[in-house]
Amino acid sequence: MADKSSSNAYWAANVRLIMINLIIWFVVSFGFGILLRPMLSGIAVGGTDLGFWFAQQGSIFVFMIQIFVYAMMMNKLDAEHGVEE
Amino acid sequence: MDQYTLNLLVVGASFALYIGIAIWARAGSTSEFYAAGRGVHPVINGMATGADWMSAASFISMAGLIAAVGYDNSTYLMGWTGGFVLLAMLLAPYLRKFGKYTVPEFIGDRFYSPTARMVAVVCLIVASVTYVIGQMTGVGVAFSRFLEVKSSTGLYIGAAIVFMYAVLGGMKGITYTQVAQYCVLILAYSIPAIFISLQLTGTFLPQIGLFSEHTASGQPLLVKLDQIVTDLGFSSYTGHHQSTLDMFLFTMSLMIGTAGLPHVIVRFFTVPKVADARYSAGWALVFIAILYTTAPAVGAMARLNLLNTISDNGAQPDGIDYAGRPDWMKNWEVTGLLKFEDKNGDGKIQFYNDKSEAFAATATEKGWAGSELTVNNDIMVLANPEIANLPGWVVALVAAGGLAAALSTAxxxxxxxxxxxxxxxxxxxxxxxxxxxxxxxxxxISMAVAIAVATWLGLNPPGFAAQTVALAFGIAAASLFPALMMGIFSKRINNKGAVWGMLSGLIFTLVYIFVYKGWFFVPGTNQLPDNAANWIFGISPLSIGSVGAVVNFAVAYVVSSATDEPPVEVQDLVESIRIPKGAGAATGH
Structure with a gap:
């Protein structure tokens, strides 16, 4: 495989993208929704606080956006490295 | 037209649609039977995945689970959606690239080990069988409540319908019926929710209504709800009352369990390209989120509605007269989901938290002798249209929706x-x-036998039938998800590491569950009582799957490091599944 280094760079870029996404995924659900909720209790949202909103709604919205953004960025990455179908 | 005829018409029409699809979408090859010929559009697959994923529990029970405790059960909302992020980034595209038909097949090839494949087969069967029993009993229950037939008759009818499209059409038939079932179930869920949101808050979207003003009191809906429930001695709705560690681990178990469940993973084998698998996971989550963001609103609003009905909006603090209760309460008392017992003999309905010691004095002072209403959580969704005085066709739609959710997942x-x-x-x-x-x-033939076995188990549910969350998600989280992820993201994990890892994760998780729930769920064989005081670090048996996953990862790493690295051809396989190029060729048809 002549393009070994290119495919290694492709994989490294993919893993980096996944890491960033998993940090966001963790922060909005386990972070804002559970662990950090007491710290966000000062921010009022519709009769309750921001942490409650993230736990019951906000995290799901962020998850959806994340998957589409990841899919788009991966399409770009696939094309850059010439590994698209 | 009476309600019964309407129910019969709407459910009958939905079934006729499913049968029509069964006849149209027959499978002619194994590729069509296992993977719908890999020609499913990513949006269509997303919709089918939505129906595949959302079970009788999501449709009927989840809003009630949230209604019962409020914030603490947000775990289900985050857990059952967050798994799709993991699926989209860590598993689906690479397994689609691999281009074979089953999850155990990947584990067997990647770890060049028939033993690993068989361990995966056993995990898949135990998790899926536990899961399917709940769907079959759900079908029976929905039939008996709405169509006044015995639940066994309902089960036979449901099984016959599934038989038609699953045996004839395999994945191809299932895919297109799931699309139809998604449409039925999402309409059935959204319409009552929109009406209730309009009635309580004047807001069209329940998602916004949940955080809006309660029109009748002029207070925010959640403030009003918090006030009413705490006045009756319940814990506040928006407050955090359970162990934070357990909430964290439970959410994690549901997320990685979701990503590791084979019946969800194989849906992504049906799309034409790797890029489609990524987008399709996004679409699946969009279609799921429509229900999952409605559910917390349904839960909060239904609980507020119920409590307001019992106190006549606060006008009768001792409860309304039992004799003058609304018709929907009478209807649901017949089903046993609602039970009244006049403990203090005053003819009024008192509903409060009689387990709260802090509230006991207040209750005695009022002359209350215990909570008199037993409410099954499922009523929050099932009785919604009646509580909100919606027309009969909406009630019929809820019946068809519950059946669609159960049948599509089954x-x-x-x-x-x-x-x-x-x-x-x-x-x-x-x-x-x-x-x-x-x-x-x-x-x-396997499909026909599986349907027969599932029907029999649905009629005679074994002790483990109620343990879907512990067993199915525990096993998927502790054994399948780590093995799949390591197979893609590490070239170093070898056959021995994978087998030992899966077995350690599995056994660790099962033993922890059995210690509290009884060995093989036989009542009375548990060593420790199943309550928070006895759980290690307060970790419930339902949350242990994520700890089992850590055990799996650790054992697999240590054993692999101490033994030979995988052969070159296996390392090449890992290289090839990591890049999308060539996915069409890999399917070999």
Missing amino acids: AGLLLAISSAISHDLIKGQLNPNISEKGELLAAR
């Missing part, structure tokens, strides 16, 4: 089970030389 699970038998056991182990035609026949 079909997906049955396909995962029957493919594991015909493709992994028969083709993979017993008779590798079986012809294409022979395997297709074997797949159809």
